[in-house]
Amino acid sequence: MRREPEQxxxxxASRAALTRIxxxxxxxxxxxxxxxSPSGRFLIVSPPAAAAARDRIARALAGRILANVALDDRExxxxxxxxxxxxxxxxxxxxxxxxxxxxxxxxxxxxxxxFAASVLLRGxxxxxxxxxxxxxxxxxxxxKTGVDHAAxxxxxxxxxxxxxxxxxxxxxxxxxxxxxxxxxxxxxxxAWVADAGLASRAAASIDRILARxxxxxxxxxxxxxxxxxxxxxxDPREENGRRRLLNFGHTLGHxxxxxxxxxxxxxxxxxxxxxxxxxxxxxxxxxxPKSDADAVRGTLARLxxxxxxxxxxxxLEAYLQRDxxxxxxxxxxxxxxxxxxxxxxxxxxxxxxxxAAAIMSFK
Amino acid sequence: MRREPEQxxxxxASRAALTRIxxxxxxxxxxxxxxxSPSGRFLIVSPPAAAAARDRIARALAGRILANVALDDRExxxxxxxxxxxxxxxxxxxxxxxxxxxxxxxxxxxxxxxFAASVLLRGxxxxxxxxxxxxxxxxxxxxKTGVDHAAxxxxxxxxxxxxxxxxxxxxxxxxxxxxxxxxxxxxxxxAWVADAGLASRAAASIDRILARxxxxxxxxxxxxxxxxxxxxxxDPREENGRRRLLNFGHTLGHxxxxxxxxxxxxxxxxxxxxxxxxxxxxxxxxxxPKSDADAVRGTLARLxxxxxxxxxxxxLEAYLQRDxxxxxxxxxxxxxxxxxxxxxxxxxxxxxxxxAAAIMSFK
Numbered sequence: 253m254r255r256e257p258e259q260x261x262x263x264x265a266s267r268a269a270l271t272r273i274x275x276x277x278x279x280x281x282x283x284x285x286x287x288x289s290p291s292g293r294f295l296i297v298s299p300p301a302a303a304a305a306r307d308r309i310a311r312a313l314a315g316r317i318l319a320n321v322a323l324d325d326r327e328x329x330x331x332x333x334x335x336x337x338x339x340x341x342x343x344x345x346x347x348x349x350x351x352x353x354x355x356x357x358x359x360x361x362x363x364x365x366x367f368a369a370s371v372l373l374r375g376x377x378x379x380x381x382x383x384x385x386x387x388x389x390x391x392x393x394x395x396k397t398g399v400d401h402a403a404x405x406x407x408x409x410x411x412x413x414x415x416x417x418x419x420x421x422x423x424x425x426x427x428x429x430x431x432x433x434x435x436x437x438x439x440x441x442x443a444w445v446a447d448a449g450l451a452s453r454a455a456a457s458i459d460r461i462l463a464r465x466x467x468x469x470x471x472x473x474x475x476x477x478x479x480x481x482x483x484x485x486x487d488p489r490e491e492n493g494r495r496r497l498l499n500f501g502h503t504l505g506h507x508x509x510x511x512x513x514x515x516x517x518x519x520x521x522x523x524x525x526x527x528x529x530x531x532x533x534x535x536x537x538x539x540x541p542k543s544d545a546d547a548v549r550g551t552l553a554r555l556x557x558x559x560x561x562x563x564x565x566x567x568l569e570a571y572l573q574r575d576x577x578x579x580x581x582x583x584x585x586x587x588x589x590x591x592x593x594x595x596x597x598x599x600x601x602x603x604x605x606x607x608a609a610a611i612m613s614f615k
Numbered sequence: 616m617r618r619e620p621e622q623x624x625x626x627x628a629s630r631a632a633l634t635r636i637x638x639x640x641x642x643x644x645x646x647x648x649x650x651x652s653p654s655g656r657f658l659i660v661s662p663p664a665a666a667a668a669r670d671r672i673a674r675a676l677a678g679r680i681l682a683n684v685a686l687d688d689r690e691x692x693x694x695x696x697x698x699x700x701x702x703x704x705x706x707x708x709x710x711x712x713x714x715x716x717x718x719x720x721x722x723x724x725x726x727x728x729x730f731a732a733s734v735l736l737r738g739x740x741x742x743x744x745x746x747x748x749x750x751x752x753x754x755x756x757x758x759k760t761g762v763d764h765a766a767x768x769x770x771x772x773x774x775x776x777x778x779x780x781x782x783x784x785x786x787x788x789x790x791x792x793x794x795x796x797x798x799x800x801x802x803x804x805x806a807w808v809a810d811a812g813l814a815s816r817a818a819a820s821i822d823r824i825l826a827r828x829x830x831x832x833x834x835x836x837x838x839x840x841x842x843x844x845x846x847x848x849x850d851p852r853e854e855n856g857r858r859r860l861l862n863f864g865h866t867l868g869h870x871x872x873x874x875x876x877x878x879x880x881x882x883x884x885x886x887x888x889x890x891x892x893x894x895x896x897x898x899x900x901x902x903x904p905k906s907d908a909d910a911v912r913g914t915l916a917r918l919x920x921x922x923x924x925x926x927x928x929x930x931l932e933a934y935l936q937r938d939x940x941x942x943x944x945x946x947x948x949x950x951x952x953x954x955x956x957x958x959x960x961x962x963x964x965x966x967x968x969x970x971a972a973a974i975m976s977f978k
Contacts, residue, residue: 332699335771339695343766371734374761374772398737403706408698409737410773 257282258474262393262413262481271413273393273481275474277466279420280305280381283312287379288415289352293318294379295342297365298356299325302383305423306356309381313354319345325360327514330400332408338368352377352415356423358384358431359391359519362414363406366397370412380414383423385435386520389442389476390498392417394484404574405506411489419477421469433555434520436461437501439476440551441523445497446483448592450475455547458554497594500586501527504605507571511562521558528552528612533604534587537597544591553614565606572602620645621837625756625776625844634776636756636844638837640829642783643668643744646675650742651778652715656681657742658705660728661719662688665746668786669719672744676717682708688723690877693763695771701731715740715778719786721747721794722754722882725777726769729760733775743777746786748798749883752805752839753861755780757847767937768869774852782840784832796918797883799824800864802839803914804886808860809846811955813838818910821917860957863949864890867968870934874925884921891915892971897950900960907954916977928969935965 257276274286287294295318298306310317321341323334342353353376355365362380369378380392398409424432443451453471454461460468480498487495505526509517517525531548534540552558562568572583582599589595620639637649650657650672658681661669673680684704686697705716716739718728725743732741743755761772787795806814816834817824823831843861850858868889872880880888894911897903915921925931935946945962952958 332695332702336695339764339771343764343770367734371730371761371771371773373770374759374774396737398734401702401706407706407736408702408734410734411737 260478260481262485271393271395271415271417271481273417273419273477275419275470275477277420277422277470279418280308280423281312283309283381283418284316286416286418287313287352287354288377289316290350290377291348291352292316293351294354295319295321295345295347295351296354296356297321297323297338297361297368299323299358299361301325302357302361304426305381305383309354309356318342318347318351323357323361323364325357325364327360327400330360330364332399334364335368335371335399338365339372342368342372347372347376349373349376352379354379354381355392355414356381356383357387358382359387362387362392363397363409364399366395366412366414367399367409370397370410375412377415378412379416379418381418381420381423384427385424385432385473386438387435388419388424388473389435389439390480393477393480395488405510413488419473421466421473431518432464433462434518434524436472436555437520437524437527437552439472440555441500441527442476442479442498444527444548444588444591445500445586445594446479446592447475448590450479451591455551458551462554493596496584496596497586500588500594501530503583503585504529504568504572504609507568508561510571510574511567516559517561522561524552524555524558524614525561525612528614529605529608530585530587532608532612533585533600534589537600538587538589538595540588541590544588547591548588549614556614563609565610568606568609569602572605623841623844625848634756634758634778634780634844636780636782636840638782638833638840640784640833642781643671643786644675646672646744646781647679649779649781650676650715650717651740652679653713653740654711654715655679656714657717658682658684658708658710658714659717659719660684660686660701660724660731662686662721662724664688664789665720665724667789668744668746672717672719681705681710681714686720686724686727688720690723690763693723693727695762697727698731698734698762701728702735705731705735710735710739712736712739715742717742717744718755718777719744719746720750721745722750725750725755726760726772727762729758729775729777730762730772733760733773738775740778741775742779742781744781744783744786747790748787748795748836749801750798751782751787751836752798752802753843756840756843758851768873776851782836784829784836794881795827796825797881797887799835799918800883800887800890800915802835803918804863804890805839805842805861807890807911807951807954808863808949808957809842809955810838811953813842814954818914821914825917856959859947859959860949863951863957864893866946866948867892867931867935867972870931871924873934873937874930879922880924885924887915887918887921888924888975891975891977892968893948893950895971895975896948896963896967897952900963901950901952901958903951904953907951910954911951912977919977926972928973931969931972932965935968
């Protein structure tokens, strides 16, 4: 017996920014009723790796597809040129203002296709069908879209929330294990900053989650998606600070990812190391109990092993300074006071991050 | 004795969309107090033709300028690549989220620089200092920003209103006469659809306006800016139809401009021809009195002469179909019921536009 899909609704300032998030197995085949388009017509954007999910979406939308646009979803291809290519295909297919885009893929796909939706014809509606654990728990939700620039990641973009997000665990069926595990770091991250109960339940069922047992996996993903949706609804444009809680692990994580040339570490792996470093700083600045820090490290160790990152202070420092939130006094950081209780510290000096990077571990 | 600058405030749904429009002589030298930047720092974007105004702005902002970015403001250079070049310069100069852009130039400059402001770091504030009559009355006001695509004009963009607009007639001092006159078509257009009193006063002082007498010119520009600001405030994202009144003359105008390869006709000149065609259709569909149509044609004749456009139905038809507002039934059109009374007609068949194009004139 199948459960009905769960629906989360993210409310926002304007009706055009309302996101409906659907979670459950079988949604790929129900896309015809769940995806949003004022005209009923869709432009599908997806990378080769998401072909299986895209084919099911395409069958569900038969007769209503303007075009299928192939996207190179490697981080190095996440540029304005990719938006330009989507524009070429969209206008060749006759895109109108009342048509909608569907992004079927991981975080790069939803970032690029969502940004294209925000600028084509000054804004068309879009939908996300995430096919990676990272996109299901994090990237596809919240409306941050954009592309990279030589000076840094996500420096060109827009806030443009999808109208519908379909989270079907079957869409991640073909995901390589390394990516599957790395993506779950974002799910636990959400629990650690905001929901001790979810963190505890998910840690207790980690073996079943890693074996991809549907109920255990759905429970974690739905919990993480709910946290992100709730936080985003309270701070859609990252103006009052609450949304910054979701950056837990990302300050040093972004620097580690960049220092590895975006090849050595998956995004989730870099965030895992960034969390390990934040635990060191949290012990000192936020009196994080050692038992809580050990529990977080224990879960990260189960999600790993993760490749060893760059720890060299001289190499990391330049990347830390580039953080969008950097100021002369340091970089704002998300620390833990305990599991489920994150807080933002305004200016942690780079030297503290570099000291933490030297000793961070999952043991 | 100098008058104090006039200030118009365009109210909008959110505080971030509030535009202050300042109108008066001497504003170029008062930019330090009138332009908006949360950090106090500015990135100036301007084409070579606007160098004189840019130099005065730069002196007024001395010590607060991140970089001066040169823009190629020809219509054929209004592409995503231009946005990319602004991004390169902005990030090389260390642009932060609380910095602001200043666009000093004509309509292409405010379109491109405003669009760059909307996407850099997911949105920074911007200001417009128009240096052409067209931009003063129309392009710099209202928040429509964007670039062209091979498939058509302004197909990639965003709604991102400037925080301040400085309209100083001295900024247009070096404008060639042909551009000066073409830009005023947009000012009269605003009066014809919404303000019979302004239309009548401006027509009576047309000789002084064309001689660039400050009071007569300012009166027309301020009136047109006020109409545009009022209409935009009532329909910021072109959702309830009122804003479409400002497209008077633009349905056929865009097709004429495209058919001329964006070289043969200035935008305002193409709009003048488009208005002449709309008068023909208005006579039939909106009972526009012949005396009113003759008054409009008479004013346009004084603003001209304008180059002869493409009138060939076969060549124009393809461009008419590409209109963003085109549907199977035809293209929505703005017609006049009388001077000062525009209205939107939902679907005027292409054949009517093509017949009007064959006979349109300013006599």
